[in-house]
Amino acid sequence: MPPRRTRPTLKDLAKRLGISESAASFALNGRPGVSEQTRKRVLALAEELQWSPHHAARTLSGITSMTVGFVLTRDVQEFGMETFYLRLLTGAQSVLSDRGYGLLFQMTHSVDEELAVLRRWSEERRVEGVIISDLRRGDPRPAYLRDLGLPAVLVGGPDPRKLIPGVTVDDGAAIRLLVEHLRDTGHRRLAYVSGPADLLHVHRRIIAFRRAADGIMAEPGVIGTDYSDEQGRAAAQRLVRAADPPDAVVFDNEVLAVAGVRTLNGAGLSVPADISVVSCEDSAICMALQPALTAVQRDPTVFGETVAQKLLRLVHNEPEPVVEAQQPTIAIRESTRQR
């Protein structure tokens, strides 16, 4: 943590250069209305004082955007099914609004588009910091954000290269809880219908599954999906048709689990009489289903609150307290039973 220093105000800057505040502001904002010579002097002083664009934005006449951004690359149609992000947004937003901050939300179709949004938000000083999610292997965003000088917190970290901080979820622990429960209840042929393996949190879950289920894995043991209802159904079909079908299936979230249960039922398999089913994400839908689904319980609202608190501390250069990671627990319901 660098030592905190008093940041010069726009007034200080203008006074030191013998120009008006408005001229200094225009120069820093790259707007017309000041001479090229003045602009150069202002920018040189700004550089000398080691103002990052971010710090400049926050301290210019004390005007700040009082906004943090959240950009998410997802398919719009599929997205509305999951309550995870809504609850995350709700939690983040409650912390932010207590501090007078707004939350700027944007969905994009690709990581490239996401980078363009981050650049625009940073250049136009629309946000003081951002929340990013769904880190992929070789993800360009952490380095890009560091270069922009934009404070950022990663949802579901950690960033392997440690370029930006994350609020960590122990994905391995969640999977281990489910597999241990299935092992303890006598299941011996486990399968895992996962999300896309290029997402780092999915990658970590797959590794944890293979380790925890060592010796009791079905064939196929892991089937990847894009989290869509369609691929959830296709994965369940593959498992039903396998030479030696599983006696328990772990689904990566509740959307896949619902699609899976329907498909299993359609193929004449009863849950939990013939096959057990568990979900790696809990939500109202898991409780409403009959049988109600055994699931990993984490509160995305609390998670969102922690993310927002961490980001505001970064933005305001406040010391980081020791944060205890939310430990997952398991809700054992009707979809699993002793074999």
Next chain:
Amino acid sequence: MPPRRTRPTLKDLAKRLGISESAASFALNGRPGVSEQTRKRVLALAEELQWSPHHAARTLSGITSMTVGFVLTRDVQEFGMETFYLRLLTGAQSVLSDRGYGLLFQMTHSVDEELAVLRRWSEERRVEGVIISDLRRGDPRPAYLRDLGLPAVLVGGPDPRKLIPGVTVDDGAAIRLLVEHLRDTGHRRLAYVSGPADLLHVHRRIIAFRRAADGIMAEPGVIGTDYSDEQGRAAAQRLVRAADPPDAVVFDNEVLAVAGVRTLNGAGLSVPADISVVSCEDSAICMALQPALTAVQRDPTVFGETVAQKLLRLVHNEPEPVVEAQQPTIAIRESTRQR
């Protein structure tokens, strides 16, 4: 619709007054750095040209916030259960991001707090327009927004005083569809577990229900709730214990319906064998339940798109095309049957 005119730029304004652009901008923004005399001249000209603060914000040197806001007064804990608003946000946001706009989202605990947020957003020019929802009887927001000069679209309109435009949902039609289906299938004692009656859309639904169910209403016929799981269960309990329990219940959304079905089952009533259940909002949870719930189908994503399109037209003073309201349809599933 007033005739469209070319709005003067900051440059025009400064030129006409013989001052620098930066001075004009500072005067309009109420920031220090210009004399009191200059400020008065700038503001007088701005008034002469009938610049509303909104127009000024949009046209000042062409700099706009490129952001619209959505503020919603809801209980944070309950909120995460409903997918309606997530899907609405997703739809709105997809239209906005195609036009380079961000969506600023904030939840508040009361309408007073909501007014404070709207004022701050307007004064600080953080947004070019806003989406508001959940209009109540005697709601102060439409007049407040008109006074602020902030373009706004009401979700689920219309505003009875016609102060701000809304994207209309035919709440009466949705209820009539459900009641007709129940009447046609031989139900003769209908009850309606509604949301809070001070919400105008709930009020319209209750009136439509009383009219459509005339002669086949149970006693009690309508039970209001705050949309919480808890009050959903309490309402179902009241119906079970009634002297002459209903043979069909309309729940205002899927959260109430799930709570209701669990309570009915807990009291030994089977759906649909003993009692039929329908939901006024559809979602994945209605399809995942066993029995799957008969529900009114509307696509909140499309609704969000329409709301955002209307708001952008207002912001940019573009002509309003004739928009066909989304007509509700009914998905008949397993939770209703012929009596």
